[in-house]
Amino acid sequence: MPQDHTAQVTATEALESEELVPPAEPHAAHETKDVETQADLSAEIKAIGARYAEALKNGKAPETMPRLDYAPYRSSILRHPTKSLHHADPETIELYSPAFGHQDVHALESDLTIQHNGEPQGERIIVSGRVLDGDGRPVAGQLVEIWQANASGRYIHKRDQHPAPLDPNFTGVGRCITGSDGSYSFTTIKPGAYPWKNHLNAWRPAHIHFSMFGSEFTQRIVTQMYFPGDQLFPLDPIYQSIVDQDARDRLVAQYDHELTSPEWALGYKWDIILTGSKRTWTENEAYGDAGDEE
Amino acid sequence: MSKLAPTPGQTVGPFYGYALPFNKDNELLAPGSPGSIRLQGTVYDGAGNTIPDAILEIWQPDSNGNIVQRAGSLVRDGYTFTGWGRAAVGNSGMYTFTTVNPGPVKPGAAAFISVAVFARGLMNRLFTRVYLPENEEALANDPLLSSLDSERRKTLIARRDPDGGLTWDIRLQGGDETVFLDFQQDGSLDLVTDQS
Ligand SMILES: [Fe+2]
Numbered sequence: 001m002p003q004d005h006t007a008q009v010t011a012t013e014a015l016e017s018e019e020l021v022p023p024a025e026p027h028a029a030h031e032t033k034d035v036e037t038q039a040d041l042s043a044e045i046k047a048i049g050a051r052y053a054e055a056l057k058n059g060k061a062p063e064t065m066p067r068l069d070y071a072p073y074r075s076s077i078l079r080h081p082t083k084s085l086h087h088a089d090p091e092t093i094e095l096y097s098p099a100f101g102h103q104d105v106h107a108l109e110s111d112l113t114i115q116h117n118g119e120p121q122g123e124r125i126i127v128s129g130r131v132l133d134g135d136g137r138p139v140a141g142q143l144v145e146i147w148q149a150n151a152s153g154r155y156i157h158k159r160d161q162h163p164a165p166l167d168p169n170f171t172g173v174g175r176c177i178t179g180s181d182g183s184y185s186f187t188t189i190k191p192g193a194y195p196w197k198n199h200l201n202a203w204r205p206a207h208i209h210f211s212m213f214g215s216e217f218t219q220r221i222v223t224q225m226y227f228p229g230d231q232l233f234p235l236d237p238i239y240q241s242i243v244d245q246d247a248r249d250r251l252v253a254q255y256d257h258e259l260t261s262p263e264w265a266l267g268y269k270w271d272i273i274l275t276g277s278k279r280t281w282t283e284n285e286a287y288g289d290a291g292d293e294e
Numbered sequence: 295m296s297k298l299a300p301t302p303g304q305t306v307g308p309f310y311g312y313a314l315p316f317n318k319d320n321e322l323l324a325p326g327s328p329g330s331i332r333l334q335g336t337v338y339d340g341a342g343n344t345i346p347d348a349i350l351e352i353w354q355p356d357s358n359g360n361i362v363q364r365a366g367s368l369v370r371d372g373y374t375f376t377g378w379g380r381a382a383v384g385n386s387g388m389y390t391f392t393t394v395n396p397g398p399v400k401p402g403a404a405a406f407i408s409v410a411v412f413a414r415g416l417m418n419r420l421f422t423r424v425y426l427p428e429n430e431e432a433l434a435n436d437p438l439l440s441s442l443d444s445e446r447r448k449t450l451i452a453r454r455d456p457d458g459g460l461t462w463d464i465r466l467q468g469g470d471e472t473v474f475l476d477f478q479q480d481g482s483l484d485l486v487t488d489q490s
Contacts, residue, residue, distance in 0.1 A: 065302050066417040073305070075415030078340035079466050083446075085420075085476035088438050092399035093355055094408050094421075094477070098378030101365030134298050143368075147313030157309040173313045175368075209307060211314065217353045218477040220410050222419055224304040241417050242302045250301050275300045275478060 036199040044072045052243040063244045072237035095279045100143040110176040112188040120170035122151025122189035124265040130182040134276030138182025145211040148172045153192030205232035219274040226252045303418035318370045320381035322393040332459035333391040340467030344387025348413035359397030404432040420474040424462045
């Protein structure tokens, strides 16, 4: 079976663990006397957005990354640096990335629907795209990792206390190595939205967590891919921590009928652009080939 | 200057624990093998509490200062040093790697390990460095360290343990907050606060 090739835990292992763990979001609303509602949070989100819009009007450059200091996500309050990030020119090791190859990842790990004996519940989807650097060069031979909730919005993770059903046929973890054109592709199940206790009635829009490496360690990124038209976007402090609308839009996949597989799965396309390369590239230097030793 | 706008990062969230860790992820070489050392420390938040849901990655040259470009980090064969590892902190906020002392990549350069920090509640990954404490002349000449005042500089230098290992804590916030790095040059990225 395919799961023999991976280090993934099974649903049973994750649930049977005796380890005591804190709840996923300990800053739950019940810790404060006044329960924080979505209306409270939405007002904060709106106020930050309005200040940003004003700054844009006054000529400020658009932001491209999430705010590290974004109080509407309550758990960020004590977990963001208060000093400005220190500018540094990347040096030596930082200008290279670890090499990964096909010996690291089994080809079947990119299909999250075949890791168990039966078919998982939910809407089967294909998510494909390319990993590119800021100059549009494909990032070849690099590792892409994903994890996600199942169709009912439940993670196998033991900290997930959402009382939605687990799916014995779905783990929700995948990996692949990008092709020579920077392409990746996963077959999976459309994840469900889930509640997360940041405030009363807080729900995350459906998303897939993505982890990618570039050709330089400074391009390392972990992010989340969303689905078009989600009604939860304006309500979600994590999505809204990217205050610029154009930047937020870059996390939303597009439905792509060309990718849709007849009688099988709906297709979504999502390209990832890494931050700019800092290394001086020679003309014949190929990207990422070192990782592919087979 | 890059031409395309980058995809924004997002928090790693609370549920990476069944996805990102893998067997021997924090063992760049086998514990106890010749030349192996332990790199360990604790991750703290702005209230001085340990963070139990952070995950770290290190990326470093080998002991001779060579930048390794070999596959095999995810399925370790026990012999190949790939230079990269990953460690989820435990419930006590502690992390451990088994690795080697990195060599200087250029003669006379200060030896350091590149580090990426991810955590629930941390909106985007942070980059930093951990330097070996010994070569004081190299540390004094290091471009990054010499651009920092002495208090901040200390946050990037590991302590040598009696057993030959390294101890280095990470503080995401506070007076003795670790120096985190911005490698972008246009200044529009990685804004920390609501300055508008
Ligand atoms: Fe999630």
